[in-house]
Structure formats: structure tokens, C-alpha cells
Amino acid sequence: MNAIIVSDLHIGCRYFLYQGFERFLGNISEDHELILNGDIIDKPYAKLEPPHQRILDLIEQISYRQRVVWVRGNHDNGYLPRGFGKVHFKSLHTIEHRLLIAHGDDFDEIMPRNQAFIKAFKLMHDLRVKLGAKPVHVAHYAKRWEAFYRVLRSNVMMNAVKCAMENGYEAVTCGHTHYSEVTQFNGVTYINTGAWTEFPTFYLLVTPEAMTLKMVGDAF
Numbered sequence: 001m002n003a004i005i006v007s008d009l010h011i012g013c014r015y016f017l018y019q020g021f022e023r024f025l026g027n028i029s030e031d032h033e034l035i036l037n038g039d040i041i042d043k044p045y046a047k048l049e050p051p052h053q054r055i056l057d058l059i060e061q062i063s064y065r066q067r068v069v070w071v072r073g074n075h076d077n078g079y080l081p082r083g084f085g086k087v088h089f090k091s092l093h094t095i096e097h098r099l100l101i102a103h104g105d106d107f108d109e110i111m112p113r114n115q116a117f118i119k120a121f122k123l124m125h126d127l128r129v130k131l132g133a134k135p136v137h138v139a140h141y142a143k144r145w146e147a148f149y150r151v152l153r154s155n156v157m158m159n160a161v162k163c164a165m166e167n168g169y170e171a172v173t174c175g176h177t178h179y180s181e182v183t184q185f186n187g188v189t190y191i192n193t194g195a196w197t198e199f200p201t202f203y204l205l206v207t208p209e210a211m212t213l214k215m216v217g218d219a220f
């Protein structure tokens with residue numbers, strides 16, 4: 001079976017790269033399952049600008065011609081629009097025993113326990129932008145805090161790998177950290193598909209032979 005997996009679109013967020021994503025959707029083969037691995041909507045039920053709403057409409061249209069699975073993330077948990085095409089909403093997804101697909105927030109022991117810090121951090125970031133710094137998504141800014149970011153990333157990776165091992169999966173893919181990477185840990189392949197809020201953007205291509213993290217380039 002063939003599948004295309006993306007995560008962390010954050011539709012509705014000002015940093016969502018909707019133009020690139022619209023081109024990307026237009027190039028997806030019909031014989032591929034499209035898997036949206038969490039944080040697809042930034043804020044459920046917020047009114048969307050027309051170009052962002054158009055992406056949701058396109059996803060709905062695609063669901064009538066090929067299978068679309070939406071794995072919930074921490075931003076879109078509980079987002080179940082009525083009559084949203086044939087989109088399947090799930091909290092976890094799998095491809096045979098090859099790949100476990102989870103957004104990654106369940107593996108994150110750092111962020112939920114540091115809400116006060118995260119709140120202060122977001123506030124500092126907002127103020128920076130108001131004072132004239134180049135606006136970027138807060139996760140993009142957080143990457144400058146390398147030590148903190150490394151702890152966050154490896155925490156998600158290690159718990160994801162542990163879960164994959166315990167349940168007999170060869171590989172696991174997550175989003176959540178907004179940091180694309182492929183690593184091997186304890187014999188399990190961990191693939192993070194990054195986010196569509198900053199360049200470059202990525203998708204995971206699954207074919208019967210291979211799983212490949214691809215950068216979205218000129219082909220899209």
C-alpha cells in the first residue's frame with residue numbers, strides 16, 4: 001500500500017504555508033492514502049481566511065476519491081466537523097506492522113508539564129514580534145534554545161520508539177516537534193515529518209518497498 005503522510009499544517013495560523021500545500025495536494029497520486037498526522041487545524045472552530053478554508057475544502061474533496069485519515073494532534077484534538085467528506089478521524093493509525101503513526105503529543109512529557117514556562121515563552125516571542133522581529137512560528141523561535149529543544153525532541157523520539165518496540169512496529173512517525181528528522185534507535189526507525197509553518201517542508205512517502213522522508217521541492 002502507498003501512503004503520503006504530513007503533519008502540523010496549522011491551518012488558520014498566519015505561518016501556514018498554504019500556497020505550497022495547495023500545490024502539494026494537487027500533485028498527490030490517487031492511489032495513495034493521504035494521512036494527516038495531527039495539528040492540521042491550529043485552533044478548532046476559529047473562522048478561517050478564504051485561502052486557508054480552501055485547503056480544508058480540498059482535503060474534503062480528496063476524501064471522496066481516495067482514503068484520507070486525520071490523526072488528531074494536541075491542537076485539533078476533538079475537532080470533528082460534521083459532514084467533513086469521508087475523512088476518517090483517528091487518535092492513532094498504523095500501516096500493517098511496518099509503521100505506527102501518532103502525532104507525538106502523547107509521547108511528550110516536557111511541554112505539558114511546563115505550561116507556565118511555555119506560556120511565558122510564547123509571551124516573550126509575541127513581544128519580540130511586536131518590537132519588530134521577523135515574525136516566525138513560536139516553534140521556529142524555540143529552536144534557538146538548543147538545549148531545551150534537544151531535550152524535547154529526544155523525549156518524543158525515545159517514547160515513540162519505545163511504544164513502537166513494545167507493540168511490534170518496525171518504524172514510527174510523528175510530528176509535534178516541528179523538527180524533521182530520521183533516526184534509528186534500538187533498531188526502530190523514527191521519522192519526524194516536521195511542520196508546514198516554515199521552509200523547507202517534508203512528507204513521508206510509504207510504498208510497499210520503502211519509507212522515505214522527502215523534502216517538498218520543485219516537483220510540488
Ligand SMILES: [Mn+2]
Binds near residue numbers: 039075176195
Ligand atoms: Mn504542531
